[in-house]
Amino acid sequence: MDIIAQLRDIVGAAHVLTGPDTAPYCDDWTGKYQSDPLAVVRPADTAGVSAVLKLANDTGTPIVPASGRTGLNGGAYADGAAVMLSLERLNTIREIRPAARVAIVGAGVILSQLHEAVEQHDLVFPLTFGAKGSAMIGGALSTNAGGSNVLRYGSTRHLCLGLEVVLADGRMMDLMSELHKDNSGYDLKDLMIGAEGTLGIITAAVLKLAPKPRAYATAMVAAPDLPGALSLLNRLQIATGGAVEAFEFMPRRYIEANLARFPDGREPFEAPHEVNVMVEVGALAPRDATPGEIGSVPIVDYLEEVLAEAMEDGAVLDAVVARNEAQRRAMWQRREQAAEVNMDGRPLIQNDVALPLDHVAPFLDRAAAMLAEADPGANSMYVAHLGDGNVHYTVYPAATDPAAHDAITERVEDLVLSLGGSFSAEHGIGLSKKPSMARRKNPVALEVMRAIKAALDPKGILNPGKVLPD
Amino acid sequence: MDIIAQLRDIVGAAHVLTGPDTAPYCDDWTGKYQSDPLAVVRPADTAGVSAVLKLANDTGTPIVPASGRTGLNGGAYADGAAVMLSLERLNTIREIRPAARVAIVGAGVILSQLHEAVEQHDLVFPLTFGAKGSAMIGGALSTNAGGSNVLRYGSTRHLCLGLEVVLADGRMMDLMSELHKDNSGYDLKDLMIGAEGTLGIITAAVLKLAPKPRAYATAMVAAPDLPGALSLLNRLQIATGGAVEAFEFMPRRYIEANLARFPDGREPFEAPHEVNVMVEVGALAPRDATPGEIGSVPIVDYLEEVLAEAMEDGAVLDAVVARNEAQRRAMWQRREQAAEVNMDGRPLIQNDVALPLDHVAPFLDRAAAMLAEADPGANSMYVAHLGDGNVHYTVYPAATDPAAHDAITERVEDLVLSLGGSFSAEHGIGLSKKPSMARRKNPVALEVMRAIKAALDPKGILNPGKVLPD
CATH class of the missing domain: 3.30.465.10 (Uridine Diphospho-n-acetylenolpyruvylglucosamine Reductase; domain 3)
Known part of the structure; x- marks a missing residue:
């Protein structure tokens, strides 16, 4: 009995897709990896997953797990020899x-x-x-x-x-x-x-x-520069006792690209600023959410007060505090559209890097200088989770030679490592960051990872070719 | 050249101890495990550790790492074939x-x-x-x-x-x-x-x-019962926006044993109570520490206020808030003496268990009933990190038969597992919890642990016989 028939026995014929039926599972969100799996199999539960894996292990069939397939590094790419294991029915x-x-x-x-x-x-x-x-x-x-x-x-x-x-x-x-x-x-x-x-x-x-915080205070803030934005973060953490939930940096170029892509959006401030930050504070204590209680300082007024003081000092250039949920949602939407905005130019070189907080500004300066030299016609776009040093730095190269693209990636990584950072912050490795793993990860750590992989998956059927360099 | 001579070549003769010189490293804090190592070796740095391990691996010499040797499960026990690797000089x-x-x-x-x-x-x-x-x-x-x-x-x-x-x-x-x-x-x-x-x-x-919190508010609180203590924890977390740093339960029997052991100590309250909790809140925001600032409620007054409200409701029976650092230290000391108080009776059966928060009270009730039946002459002592469900439950058996002691351990574990808990919360496995690992840990997880151990330490030289059941 062939593997497809055996899979049908396990999960039912309706949940083993082949040929054109697999099409909805083959697109990759980044457009870089077009899958072509032998089959897509959709077990209903853990027992089904177990039976599929036992079969795959016995027959040496590669298995590529897939859930929402929104990853950015090709981790769910399946070639013609692989069965894509969709977990979508384990949705309870x-x-x-x-x-x-x-x-x-x-x-x-x-x-x-x-x-x-x-x-x-x-x-x-x-x-x-x-x-x-x-x-x-x-x-x-x-x-x-x-x-x-x-x-x-x-x-x-x-x-x-x-x-x-x-x-x-x-x-x-x-x-x-x-x-x-x-x-x-x-x-x-x-x-x-x-x-x-x-x-x-x-x-x-x-x-x-x-x-759930009893109230959120959300604001768009313009800071004089990036070090100033970091000082503001510390000031807000102190003022709120560590209640800052988000601190998202958007440069002017991102605001403009966002407005071009989503014309319904609005300028965050009357005048344009270079360093725009979306900040959100979540208040847990009743005294921060309900006026009139013990020591009552409702958190929205409090944030406005702290930002107004910072404006008087010159630590903040402008600030808008959301006064209702619609305004808050609009602020979040502007930031959450970043992946779509970033994807608009092609080709693109994505870098999901992490840096010590105080090294984000030097990284951006040096990256701009490097790019001007390496590929003078290139553009770049970035947003950052500034509160944890994570920069999403996208390059749109003018150079068309893939080797030139790789060289740019290497030079971005050189910069990141020289500043004590990591070449992979939150997107993982998948396929696209494997060359970086090979070049940048501690070689002993790579050996240990390979030993663990061999011990737990001796036939190498689980998502083969991902994460670990060859 | 024998192994001792080779070790001397690596770390210097002064840092390879043998015979009676090893004595200070052989005692175990619990009194249960008396080590008798071949040698104690004290490398000065990472390179020294590396050279010692290379030698040990080449010669198949068991290595037992030791640092402060305050563990409670015999993890640093070294038998006559083993070299104890002290990390004390890596103290920079x-x-x-x-x-x-x-x-x-x-x-x-x-x-x-x-x-x-x-x-x-x-x-x-x-x-x-x-x-x-x-x-x-x-x-x-x-x-x-x-x-x-x-x-x-x-x-x-x-x-x-x-x-x-x-x-x-x-x-x-x-x-x-x-x-x-x-x-x-x-x-x-x-x-x-x-x-x-x-x-x-x-x-x-x-x-x-x-x-560092700008101020601490520390109190001893008497609650009507354990579920009442948990409600109080939630009430304090809400009132302070999640700033509770410690929530330590001490039953009346512990207070009495502590006073017997440390006669300089004092009763926490005028009248004795069954459920005593030491609570500490750490204030990060200036308004909680400095009177007169925005919405000023200095945290000590605030905690007193919240506890006074709770007393009016009957949620708290008595409370004493520390008004200076000496009072705060005395409250901490009473709790930190627990290990010494617990060790006072011999023989003893220690159980470091974790439970879902709302299952601590039923566990203690059922454990008492179990013990009364299993060994009517036995006593027990316990304290708990109630905020994370971790109970240190010590039994002083009247039965002298080791098999009877093991049976008590098993019955405590049965109870813990029936309530969704773990047989090991924060003390680890070492030697003494290996039988529990064998009985209680998911067998597939044990197989995976053994596979990883074999992959990373194929000769089995690193702390052999610890953690993993045979």
Whole structure:
């Protein structure tokens, strides 16, 4: 019996797609990787995933896991020999336990679906980024996704207490702890998170929820320069006792590109400024949200007060505080459209880099100088999660030679490393960052990763060719 | 040349101790494990650790890493065939970078030494527990130590950004990232943390620092019962916007045992209460620390106000707020003496268990009933980090038969697991919890741990016989 027939036996014929039926799964959001899988298989549950993997391991069939396929590095690319394993049917929110502040979810639950479900309990799942309407929990865990709230809540890894994982040979590993302390052997949970499906397939997770802030104060702020923006962040953290949830830098060139791409948008300020920051503060204490209570300072007034003081000092050039939810949403939308705005030029060279906070400004200066020399006709675009040093730096080269593109990537990485940064902040490695892994990662660490991969997936069936350089 | 001579060549004769000279390294704090190593070797730096491990790997010599040797599960026990590798000379604080809020330290730095060094910069390294005057960073990382501030800051794992690790064969792996986002391959850092030296020897770390709260408000509170104490925790978290740093439960029996052991101590309240909690709130915002500023509510007055309201409701039976640092220290001291108080009876059966927060009370009730039936002459003692569900539950059996002791451990674990808990919260596995690992850990997870151990330490020289059941 051929592999397709065997897969049909496991998950039902309706859930094994071949030929043109696989088309909806083959596009890549970046346009760089067009998949062509042998089949797309959609198991209904963990047992189905286990049976598919056992078959794949027995037959040496490559398996490429896919959830929302919003990744930016080709991690879900499947070639003609591979079976794409879609986790979309594992989309059950198994349980929300408000008292324990946990949600137990399948890997196929869409991020915004979880956001809506927990909001009813006055809780939040703090992970958020532009693709939240399509991205699934399994993919967010497998890439250790970051986003705009890492500053306050950490990345996906820090929001996960437990996992259910199916190993290469189909064995199910139950790590579904709900505990905040659990020192029982090696930390297999964090090993699986961020491994992009190369060590096992995440099928379910226990996620941490946080109390929903009683109020948000959101503002667009113009700072005199980037170091000034960082000082403002520290000032806001001190003033609010560490309640800053997002601190998103958008240069003038981004504001302009955004307005060109989304003409319904509006200028953030009356006059244009070079350094624009969206800041959001989340207030947990009643005294920050309800006027008239103990020491009442409603958080929106308070933020406005702090920003007004900063304007008097010259630390802030202009500021607009959102006075209703529509204004707040518009501020977020401007930032969340970044991926679409960045993708508009082709070809493009994407760099998702992290730097020590105080090295973001020198990085941007030196990158501009480098680019002017390396490819004088090139343009660049960037936004940054400034609160955690993560810059999304996109280059639109004028040079057409792929070798010239690679050279630009290398020079960006040289700059990043010379400033103590990382060539991969929150998008992972997938296919497109493998050359960077080979060049930049500590060689002993790469050897250890290969040893672990060989130990857990000896036949190399799990997302082959991803993450680890050859 | 014999191994001792070779070790002397590497680290110098003065730092290879044998025979009676090893005595200071052989005692175990719990009194259960008396080591008898072939030698104690004290390399001066990472290169020395690397050379020692290369030799050990080439000769198949077991290596037992030791730092402050304050562990409670025999993780640093060395038998006559093993060389004990003391990290005490790697005691340099390499760098404190206040702006980046990181400290770069050797594995032999003592926890309280780091506390003092960072305080000068108005920063804190939040990890704290009773043994902080002896425990070293390397041991805290290797056991993923918890302590009293996990509620707000997480355990050691969450306070570590980067590691330097020497592998079994002496290769040095540089994972010394200072970044908050760094998705470049598998999470080897977290795999090494909590592995108790069985996968590699941690020689240095990049640790996260936090702003020193501008003021602390610390109180002893008597709650009507345990569920009432949990409600009080939630009430305090809401009132302070999540600023509770410690929430430590001490039953009446602990207060009495503490006063018997330390006669200089004082009763926490005028009348005795069953449920005593030490609570500490750390205030970051100026308005909580400095009277007269925006919305000024100095945090000590504010905590007193919130507790007074709770007393009016009957949610609190009595409360004493520390009004100076001496009173605050006395409250902490009462709690930090717990390990010494617990160790006073012999024999003892220690259980470091974690439970979902709302299951701590049923656990204690059922454990008492179980004990009355299993060993009617037994006593028990416990304290709990109630804010994270971690109970230190010690049994003093009347039964003298070791099999009866094991049976009690098993029944405690049965109870913990039936309530969704873990048999090991923050003390790790070492030797004493290996039977529990064998019985209680997911068998597939154990297989994966063994596969990783075999891949990274094929000759099995690193802390053999620890963590993984045979």
